[in-house]
Amino acid sequence: MSTTADNTKVPSLAATVTRIARRARAASLVLANAPAAQKNAALLDLARRLEAPENTGAILAANALDLAAARDNALTPAQIDRLTLNPERLAHLAESVRQVAALPDPVGDVLSETARPNGLVIRKIRVPIGVIAIIYEARPNVTVDCAVLCLKSGNASILRGGREIFNTNTALAKLIAGALAAAGLPADAAQLIPTTDRAALKTLLKLNSLVHCVIPRGGESLIRFVAKTSTIPVIKHYNGVCFLFVDRDADPALAEKILVNAKTQRTGVCNALEQLLVDAPAAQKLLPGLARALLAKNVTLHAAGQAAAILRENSLPFTPARKADNTAEYLSLDLNIRVVAGLDEAVAVINRDGSGHSDAIVTSNADTAARFLAGVDSACVFWNASTRFSDGFEFGFGAEIGISTDRLHARGPMGLPELCTYKYQILGDGQTRG
Amino acid sequence: MSTTADNTKVPSLAATVTRIARRARAASLVLANAPAAQKNAALLDLARRLEAPENTGAILAANALDLAAARDNALTPAQIDRLTLNPERLAHLAESVRQVAALPDPVGDVLSETARPNGLVIRKIRVPIGVIAIIYEARPNVTVDCAVLCLKSGNASILRGGREIFNTNTALAKLIAGALAAAGLPADAAQLIPTTDRAALKTLLKLNSLVHCVIPRGGESLIRFVAKTSTIPVIKHYNGVCFLFVDRDADPALAEKILVNAKTQRTGVCNALEQLLVDAPAAQKLLPGLARALLAKNVTLHAAGQAAAILRENSLPFTPARKADNTAEYLSLDLNIRVVAGLDEAVAVINRDGSGHSDAIVTSNADTAARFLAGVDSACVFWNASTRFSDGFEFGFGAEIGISTDRLHARGPMGLPELCTYKYQILGDGQTRG
Numbered sequence: 072m073s074t075t076a077d078n079t080k081v082p083s084l085a086a087t088v089t090r091i092a093r094r095a096r097a098a099s100l101v102l103a104n105a106p107a108a109q110k111n112a113a114l115l116d117l118a119r120r121l122e123a124p125e126n127t128g129a130i131l132a133a134n135a136l137d138l139a140a141a142r143d144n145a146l147t148p149a150q151i152d153r154l155t156l157n158p159e160r161l162a163h164l165a166e167s168v169r170q171v172a173a174l175p176d177p178v179g180d181v182l183s184e185t186a187r188p189n190g191l192v193i194r195k196i197r198v199p200i201g202v203i204a205i206i207y208e209a210r211p212n213v214t215v216d217c218a219v220l221c222l223k224s225g226n227a228s229i230l231r232g233g234r235e236i237f238n239t240n241t242a243l244a245k246l247i248a249g250a251l252a253a254a255g256l257p258a259d260a261a262q263l264i265p266t267t268d269r270a271a272l273k274t275l276l277k278l279n280s281l282v283h284c285v286i287p288r289g290g291e292s293l294i295r296f297v298a299k300t301s302t303i304p305v306i307k308h309y310n311g312v313c314f315l316f317v318d319r320d321a322d323p324a325l326a327e328k329i330l331v332n333a334k335t336q337r338t339g340v341c342n343a344l345e346q347l348l349v350d351a352p353a354a355q356k357l358l359p360g361l362a363r364a365l366l367a368k369n370v371t372l373h374a375a376g377q378a379a380a381i382l383r384e385n386s387l388p389f390t391p392a393r394k395a396d397n398t399a400e401y402l403s404l405d406l407n408i409r410v411v412a413g414l415d416e417a418v419a420v421i422n423r424d425g426s427g428h429s430d431a432i433v434t435s436n437a438d439t440a441a442r443f444l445a446g447v448d449s450a451c452v453f454w455n456a457s458t459r460f461s462d463g464f465e466f467g468f469g470a471e472i473g474i475s476t477d478r479l480h481a482r483g484p485m486g487l488p489e490l491c492t493y494k495y496q497i498l499g500d501g502q503t504r505g
Numbered sequence: 506m507s508t509t510a511d512n513t514k515v516p517s518l519a520a521t522v523t524r525i526a527r528r529a530r531a532a533s534l535v536l537a538n539a540p541a542a543q544k545n546a547a548l549l550d551l552a553r554r555l556e557a558p559e560n561t562g563a564i565l566a567a568n569a570l571d572l573a574a575a576r577d578n579a580l581t582p583a584q585i586d587r588l589t590l591n592p593e594r595l596a597h598l599a600e601s602v603r604q605v606a607a608l609p610d611p612v613g614d615v616l617s618e619t620a621r622p623n624g625l626v627i628r629k630i631r632v633p634i635g636v637i638a639i640i641y642e643a644r645p646n647v648t649v650d651c652a653v654l655c656l657k658s659g660n661a662s663i664l665r666g667g668r669e670i671f672n673t674n675t676a677l678a679k680l681i682a683g684a685l686a687a688a689g690l691p692a693d694a695a696q697l698i699p700t701t702d703r704a705a706l707k708t709l710l711k712l713n714s715l716v717h718c719v720i721p722r723g724g725e726s727l728i729r730f731v732a733k734t735s736t737i738p739v740i741k742h743y744n745g746v747c748f749l750f751v752d753r754d755a756d757p758a759l760a761e762k763i764l765v766n767a768k769t770q771r772t773g774v775c776n777a778l779e780q781l782l783v784d785a786p787a788a789q790k791l792l793p794g795l796a797r798a799l800l801a802k803n804v805t806l807h808a809a810g811q812a813a814a815i816l817r818e819n820s821l822p823f824t825p826a827r828k829a830d831n832t833a834e835y836l837s838l839d840l841n842i843r844v845v846a847g848l849d850e851a852v853a854v855i856n857r858d859g860s861g862h863s864d865a866i867v868t869s870n871a872d873t874a875a876r877f878l879a880g881v882d883s884a885c886v887f888w889n890a891s892t893r894f895s896d897g898f899e900f901g902f903g904a905e906i907g908i909s910t911d912r913l914h915a916r917g918p919m920g921l922p923e924l925c926t927y928k929y930q931i932l933g934d935g936q937t938r939g
Contacts (some may be wrong), residue, residue, distance in 0.1 A: 100856060104879050185901060191890055200912050201882070303866045304738065304913045323933045332937035340741070417565045421532060445538050448635070455624055456933025461560055465938070466618060466627055466929070477715050478634050478926040479738045479914040492912040495646050495900070496878045497891025503766035 079087055084266060091229060091262050092281035095202045099227035100259035105256060107176035113254035114172035116218070117244050120246050121165040129264060133242035134211070141235060154209045154236050164215050168331045171219050174469045177487040178225045192498040197491045199225030201283040204275055206297050208289040209235035215241045217288070218261040220472050222251075224490035227260045229282065231275065233289075234267035241265070277300040288473055306485070309342030310400040310477045311428035313458045316417040316443065318434035319350040325455060326433040327364045333431065334455040335368045339473060340359055341404045342429050342451075342461040346397070347408045349378065349418045354410045358384040362408075370404045377410035398424045415438055418446040426450060428476055429461035429483075450476065450483035511621050518700060519708045525663060525696050526715035529636045533661035539690060541610035544656055544679035547688035548606035550666045551653070554680050555599040561592060561841055567676035568645070575669060588643045588670050598649050604676065605624055605653050613658045627930040633659030633926045635717040638709055640731050642723040643669035648677045650723070652695040654906050656685070658924035661694045663716065664711065667723075670703035675699070710735040739920070743774030743910045744834040745862035747892040747936045750851040750877065751786040752868035758891060760867040761798045765870035766891040769802045773836045775908060776863050776885075776895040780831070781842045782851045783812065788844045793819040796842075804838045807843060811844035832858045848873055852880035859883060863895035863917075884910065 081436065102110075120126050134156040141151050173301045182195040203226045205217040214230055222230035232240045244263035252258045264271055276285060281293045285296040285305045298305050315333055329438045333344035349358050358381045362372060372389040374382055382389045389408075396407040411417045421430050430454035432443040440454040451461040461484065463471025468486030481489040523787035535543075554560050568590040575585050590750040614631040618711055620628060637660045639651040648664055657661035666674045686692045710719060710731065721731040732739050749767055751760045767778035783792050788869055792815045798820065806899045808816055809826040817821045823842075830841040845851045855864050865887035866877040874888040895918065897905025902920030911917045915923040 089876040100880075100882060103882065146825065187899070187901055191894060191899075247927045251842060265511075270722050302733065304911065311788075328935060328937055336609035336938050344690050415526060419741055438592065448537065448632075449928065451929045451931060453931045454933060456931055456936040457938050460625060460930075460931060460933075460936065465621070465625075469751070479740070482926050492916050493918050494883065495885045497890055497894060498895075499888060501762060502890040502894065503762055504770050 088274045094228040094259035118165040118168040133238040136238040166185040204229040206234040206287045231264040290334035312426040314346040314430040316348040319353040321433040321435035373407040378408040429458040518705045518864040528693035529661040532693040548880035552599040570672040579674040628930045640721045642667040662678040665698040689717040737808040746860040748780040750782045754870035755867040807841040812842040863892040
């Protein structure tokens, strides 16, 4: 511990965070064997509390403090909207908690069972990871969503939200602890770090023996900070630079429909389209129509080389593309367009310039589609469907803690099973090794 | 890049390592879709090469250089033995390569397939991780074993072994590259880092966008260095502080048999027993007999408190245990013994003092066993069997790249499927998101 004058707070913060983690670890051992009915009782009670007038008053009062500070700190209207709670949003939150309660419990599933020649029975069973730290920014719904998904999957959670929602989070955490205790579960199973001090976060991210997994949820700079600082395994969600390849054998109407949906249905999300590749033999025929459909939706087209030439020939407006456009995650009504020589180049470009998140092909040729699906090294590869379906709910998981751009442990949309690990139970009758 | 005088080598080393990783990444994209027959052809050709007289001469000559240096550097006989190759060991290595060739290919397995109400078909398919870096010490068999397991599972490997076996590794890597090329696969699919410089290793461990996973194989200090330095996800194998709990309902003969096997069959391995817990109500009756069986095998007993008292009463020799003995991984003919009040205390002690590797109970009571198997939070929990079975071969995996003490991605013995991740292929007919 530091003894310098400006660091006098560090020892007590570190001790606080370590105590929280130790309690979380103890709670996780109880939670790992809690019956589904008990966990669901806590969830349903939490949903009730989120809507009960005696609680909503306290939560909205806490939220009002955060909102006042946000206005003082001149946050943008969009930022203020994200941290705003109201009775409708609390009811929506309660409903999402009820939906998680209704999902099947992933814990205890027998993933495999084999009998060995020596008579040993080896059973692989799904169990919770243990203690999961969630590091996030200024969205109060994350506090409830993540605590609830961790609880349902038998994990203790340590929540560390942004300072912009500290008062709101404190009120929500109290509610969650109350629901846990009322169901006979340890209140320590979901704890909020009671400070937004960066030193406390750094301490947390080094507690390897007590915390088993860190999930950062927020902007790329937060994720990079957590990944760099943590000595605990991190499940990361970096950017989504999603590609659509319109193959020479694409149905033009289908291509237009999927392209417009993937680009414009919602722009600020990781599974929105950012890059269009058009197959050279079909580019003259297809690109003008596709471009007109995008322009009709106010999309700014970025293009260079052959794509720019075709747009120019057809008197269609575009912004000259620079090199950075080829890997851009615009998160806006912008799209970069390139012409590629064929499937092989499309696959190579996506594997080089993409982010391995979600990429799609439109083609009527099943063989071409199969080669694309095999060749593109991304978490989700789509044939004749919008990249916007890359989502835990759309996949039928019933819940989503995030979308992993990692390859280890979980890849793509993460539901409840992805918040679990496994253990082997080996049943013998006196076997020894020779 | 540094410009200081003593760092002039860094830029070129960094460039070399980055070039190797870039080639490995390109090779991994080819390997990911290589048919099983092609990978197996490379493996069988490698096995043949390992035994062909024209190659064994070069390998053993290279090994002789390493052995001469080892003697000059006064390595211990045990260390020298570990890095020694001879025709018999090469034949054994070739045989293990043939066994991997005979295993089923894990790549391409459909892990799940669901149809959504909107008609989308969502297929989860096992695919290789991509590029795996293996960091190890002075065992030349690791070079071949790891390259072969990575190849079979469709991963490109980057091998970085210790300087003690650099010449041997260089010869072996040449052989592997030859077998890859002969089978029409990229020779870059298994590359040796051509230097044992630490700066080169540090560069490698930061190449997140090219290398997807790091597996250190060696002593704890190597693993801690890699885990601390790497910004790439690491699959770790720390120590094995394995416990056996002899319950009040244990059959004495069964307990003795399992105890002696787990402790003495092989002592220097991670799944060997280090800690014995004896249930208090049975301690007076069971412990003297168990202790005599261990002493007959030259085991040094460490004990304090009640365990020490019982040993003393029975005039059985022991070394007074200190606190450190309660978490000791002896890796020798030593065993720490404690008396615990019952199952609950046994589980709590194991979860607190153990390493989460492999722990066992001996009991004839199925209910007690079930509570132990559920309560002990370890990768492998055994009922009436020796902890020595915690091993990929004993589990029937046919191969083992290591035993993970992590919880994310893989836990416990890791076979070929654990060297894979998955991707989602989503098949549509024009679905867009509303």
